[in-house]
Amino acid sequence: MPKMKSVKGAVKRFKVKKNGSIKRGTAFRSHILTKQDAATRRNQNTPKVVAKVDEKNIKAMIA
Template sequence: MPKLKTHRGAEKRFKKTGTGKIKRNRAYKSHMMTGKPSNRTRRLRTSTTVDATQQRNISRLIPFV
Protein backbone atom coordinates (compact mmCIF):
# COMPACT_ATOMS: atom_id res chain seq x y z
CA MET A 1 0.00 0.00 0.00
CA PRO A 2 1.41 3.44 -0.90
CA LYS A 3 2.37 6.05 1.66
CA LEU A 4 -0.28 8.57 2.75
CA LYS A 5 0.36 12.10 1.59
CA THR A 6 -1.03 15.28 3.08
CA HIS A 7 -3.07 17.50 0.75
CA ARG A 8 -0.88 20.59 0.65
CA GLY A 9 -3.72 23.06 0.03
CA ALA A 10 -5.78 21.64 2.87
CA GLU A 11 -2.79 21.71 5.21
CA LYS A 12 -2.47 25.46 4.71
CA ARG A 13 -6.17 26.09 5.33
CA PHE A 14 -7.06 23.81 8.25
CA LYS A 15 -5.66 23.07 11.70
CA LYS A 16 -6.69 20.45 14.24
CA THR A 17 -7.67 21.51 17.74
CA GLY A 18 -6.66 19.68 20.89
CA THR A 19 -9.96 17.82 20.99
CA GLY A 20 -9.63 16.69 17.35
CA LYS A 21 -12.01 19.14 15.72
CA ILE A 22 -10.89 20.96 12.58
CA LYS A 23 -10.52 24.72 12.63
CA ARG A 24 -10.98 26.96 9.58
CA ASN A 25 -11.00 30.64 8.69
CA ARG A 26 -14.13 32.34 7.41
CA ALA A 27 -14.66 33.22 3.75
CA TYR A 28 -15.51 36.60 2.11
CA LYS A 29 -12.66 38.52 3.74
CA SER A 30 -10.36 39.04 0.76
CA HIS A 31 -11.67 41.99 -1.32
CA MET A 32 -14.51 44.52 -1.70
CA MET A 33 -14.36 45.23 2.02
CA THR A 34 -15.68 48.80 1.75
CA GLY A 35 -19.18 47.56 1.02
CA LYS A 36 -19.30 45.32 4.08
CA PRO A 37 -20.23 46.64 7.50
CA SER A 38 -17.49 46.81 10.13
CA ASN A 39 -19.28 44.44 12.50
CA ARG A 40 -19.39 41.86 9.70
CA THR A 41 -15.66 42.22 8.99
CA ARG A 42 -14.91 41.80 12.70
CA ARG A 43 -16.96 38.61 12.71
CA LEU A 44 -15.10 37.34 9.63
CA ARG A 45 -11.78 37.70 11.47
CA THR A 46 -12.61 34.97 13.94
CA SER A 47 -12.04 31.33 13.12
CA THR A 48 -14.64 28.61 13.46
CA THR A 49 -14.85 24.84 13.28
CA VAL A 50 -15.63 22.80 10.20
CA ASP A 51 -19.19 21.48 9.92
CA ALA A 52 -19.71 17.93 11.15
CA THR A 53 -20.71 16.76 7.67
CA GLN A 54 -17.29 17.80 6.27
CA GLN A 55 -15.17 16.70 9.24
CA ARG A 56 -14.45 13.22 7.89
CA ASN A 57 -13.53 14.40 4.38
CA ILE A 58 -11.08 17.03 5.55
CA SER A 59 -9.47 14.80 8.16
CA ARG A 60 -8.63 12.38 5.34
CA LEU A 61 -6.82 15.20 3.53
CA ILE A 62 -4.73 16.09 6.59
CA PRO A 63 -3.91 12.78 8.28
CA PHE A 64 -0.74 13.95 10.06
CA VAL A 65 -1.62 17.54 11.01
Template sequence: MPKMKTNSGAKKRFKKTGSGKIKRKKAYKRHILTKKTSKRKNNLGKTTLVDKSDQKSVERLIPYS
Protein backbone atom coordinates in the same frame (compact mmCIF):
# COMPACT_ATOMS: atom_id res chain seq x y z
CA MET B 1 1.69 -0.05 3.25
CA PRO B 2 3.12 3.33 2.12
CA LYS B 3 2.45 6.58 3.92
CA MET B 4 -0.54 8.63 2.83
CA LYS B 5 0.15 12.02 1.28
CA THR B 6 -1.24 15.08 3.04
CA ASN B 7 -3.06 17.50 0.76
CA SER B 8 -0.79 20.58 0.51
CA GLY B 9 -3.66 23.05 0.25
CA ALA B 10 -5.49 21.54 3.21
CA LYS B 11 -2.50 21.56 5.54
CA LYS B 12 -2.24 25.34 5.06
CA ARG B 13 -5.96 25.91 5.69
CA PHE B 14 -6.90 23.61 8.57
CA LYS B 15 -5.62 22.90 12.10
CA LYS B 16 -6.81 20.28 14.57
CA THR B 17 -7.85 21.31 18.07
CA GLY B 18 -6.99 19.38 21.20
CA SER B 19 -10.39 17.72 21.21
CA GLY B 20 -10.01 16.56 17.60
CA LYS B 21 -12.24 19.14 15.91
CA ILE B 22 -10.93 21.05 12.90
CA LYS B 23 -10.48 24.84 12.84
CA ARG B 24 -10.78 26.93 9.68
CA LYS B 25 -10.71 30.56 8.60
CA LYS B 26 -13.80 32.28 7.22
CA ALA B 27 -14.17 33.34 3.59
CA TYR B 28 -15.11 36.75 2.08
CA LYS B 29 -12.47 38.94 3.75
CA ARG B 30 -10.07 39.42 0.82
CA HIS B 31 -11.55 42.25 -1.25
CA ILE B 32 -14.63 44.47 -1.72
CA LEU B 33 -14.42 45.37 1.97
CA THR B 34 -15.78 48.93 1.71
CA LYS B 35 -19.41 47.84 1.55
CA LYS B 36 -19.08 45.42 4.48
CA THR B 37 -19.70 46.72 7.99
CA SER B 38 -16.94 46.81 10.61
CA LYS B 39 -18.85 44.25 12.68
CA ARG B 40 -19.07 41.87 9.74
CA LYS B 41 -15.38 42.26 8.84
CA ASN B 42 -14.38 41.71 12.47
CA ASN B 43 -16.39 38.48 12.65
CA LEU B 44 -14.92 37.27 9.34
CA GLY B 45 -11.44 37.57 10.83
CA LYS B 46 -12.17 35.03 13.55
CA THR B 47 -11.69 31.30 13.21
CA THR B 48 -14.53 28.79 13.33
CA LEU B 49 -14.97 25.03 13.29
CA VAL B 50 -15.52 22.89 10.22
CA ASP B 51 -19.12 21.69 10.02
CA LYS B 52 -19.86 18.17 11.25
CA SER B 53 -20.96 17.07 7.76
CA ASP B 54 -17.59 18.11 6.24
CA GLN B 55 -15.35 16.91 9.07
CA LYS B 56 -14.69 13.41 7.72
CA SER B 57 -13.70 14.61 4.24
CA VAL B 58 -11.30 17.22 5.68
CA GLU B 59 -9.75 14.62 8.02
CA ARG B 60 -8.93 12.48 4.97
CA LEU B 61 -6.96 15.39 3.51
CA ILE B 62 -4.85 15.89 6.66
CA PRO B 63 -4.24 12.37 8.01
CA TYR B 64 -1.16 13.10 10.17
CA SER B 65 -2.07 16.40 11.81
Protein backbone atom coordinates in the same frame (compact mmCIF):
# COMPACT_ATOMS: atom_id res chain seq x y z
CA MET C 1 1.63 -0.20 -1.31
CA PRO C 2 2.72 3.43 -1.51
CA LYS C 3 1.83 5.76 1.34
CA MET C 4 -1.16 8.06 0.93
CA LYS C 5 -0.15 11.67 0.43
CA SER C 6 -1.88 14.46 2.30
CA VAL C 7 -3.63 17.17 0.28
CA LYS C 8 -1.27 20.12 0.69
CA GLY C 9 -3.99 22.70 0.05
CA ALA C 10 -6.01 21.25 2.92
CA VAL C 11 -2.97 21.16 5.21
CA LYS C 12 -2.45 24.88 4.63
CA ARG C 13 -6.11 25.76 5.22
CA PHE C 14 -7.09 23.68 8.27
CA LYS C 15 -5.69 23.08 11.75
CA VAL C 16 -6.87 20.41 14.20
CA LYS C 17 -7.57 21.76 17.68
CA LYS C 18 -6.82 19.87 20.91
CA ASN C 19 -10.44 18.78 21.31
CA GLY C 20 -10.43 17.25 17.80
CA SER C 21 -12.48 19.91 16.04
CA ILE C 22 -11.02 21.56 12.96
CA LYS C 23 -10.33 25.28 12.72
CA ARG C 24 -10.92 27.01 9.38
CA GLY C 25 -10.61 30.44 7.82
CA THR C 26 -13.34 32.75 6.56
CA ALA C 27 -14.13 33.68 2.97
CA PHE C 28 -14.26 37.26 1.67
CA ARG C 29 -11.48 38.56 3.94
CA SER C 30 -8.76 39.38 1.43
CA HIS C 31 -9.52 42.84 0.00
CA ILE C 32 -12.22 45.43 -0.79
CA LEU C 33 -13.58 45.23 2.74
CA THR C 34 -15.02 48.76 2.53
CA LYS C 35 -18.16 47.40 0.86
CA GLN C 36 -18.91 45.21 3.87
CA ASP C 37 -20.57 46.68 6.91
CA ALA C 38 -18.76 46.71 10.22
CA ALA C 39 -20.80 43.87 11.73
CA THR C 40 -19.84 41.52 8.88
CA ARG C 41 -16.16 42.40 9.16
CA ARG C 42 -16.24 41.94 12.93
CA ASN C 43 -18.00 38.57 12.58
CA GLN C 44 -15.35 37.37 10.14
CA ASN C 45 -12.62 37.93 12.76
CA THR C 46 -14.12 35.36 15.14
CA PRO C 47 -12.70 31.80 15.02
CA LYS C 48 -14.64 29.36 12.85
CA VAL C 49 -14.97 25.58 13.14
CA VAL C 50 -15.69 23.06 10.38
CA ALA C 51 -19.11 21.37 10.47
CA LYS C 52 -19.31 17.89 11.98
CA VAL C 53 -20.34 16.26 8.70
CA ASP C 54 -17.17 17.50 6.95
CA GLU C 55 -14.67 16.62 9.69
CA LYS C 56 -14.10 13.03 8.54
CA ASN C 57 -13.22 14.06 4.97
CA ILE C 58 -10.91 16.87 6.05
CA LYS C 59 -9.07 14.70 8.57
CA ALA C 60 -8.49 12.15 5.79
CA MET C 61 -7.05 14.88 3.56
CA ILE C 62 -4.78 16.20 6.32
CA ALA C 63 -3.46 12.82 7.51
